[in-house]
Amino acid sequence: MERTISEEEKKAILNFGAFGYEPERMASILGWGIDEVKAGLSGGEFAELVQRGKDMGEYAIDSKLWDMALGGDMKAMERFEERKLARKLRKK
Numbered sequence: 611m612e613r614t615i616s617e618e619e620k621k622a623i624l625n626f627g628a629f630g631y632e633p634e635r636m637a638s639i640l641g642w643g644i645d646e647v648k649a650g651l652s653g654g655e656f657a658e659l660v661q662r663g664k665d666m667g668e669y670a671i672d673s674k675l676w677d678m679a680l681g682g683d684m685k686a687m688e689r690f691e692e693r694k695l696a697r698k699l700r701k702k
Contacts (some may be wrong), residue, residue, distance in 0.1 A: 612654050614645065620659055627663020
């Protein structure tokens, strides 16, 4: 049976994804058992929230780098392009 996740927990779980936290840290912060967190990561709302957090974190970084690049920061442009290439290579 899947746990009902409160709005406060949802915010934390989104951040876990963005921050790349490991299951043990997630369990500690939420006050859940490690087995429950690991089970949540295998599917359902918990896993979807973690993935959304990862995606949102990646988007925020790319967006900031893009803004900096548009302002003339060549290091930011290089880093932005490196991140794009890394994503493309991971898809293969």
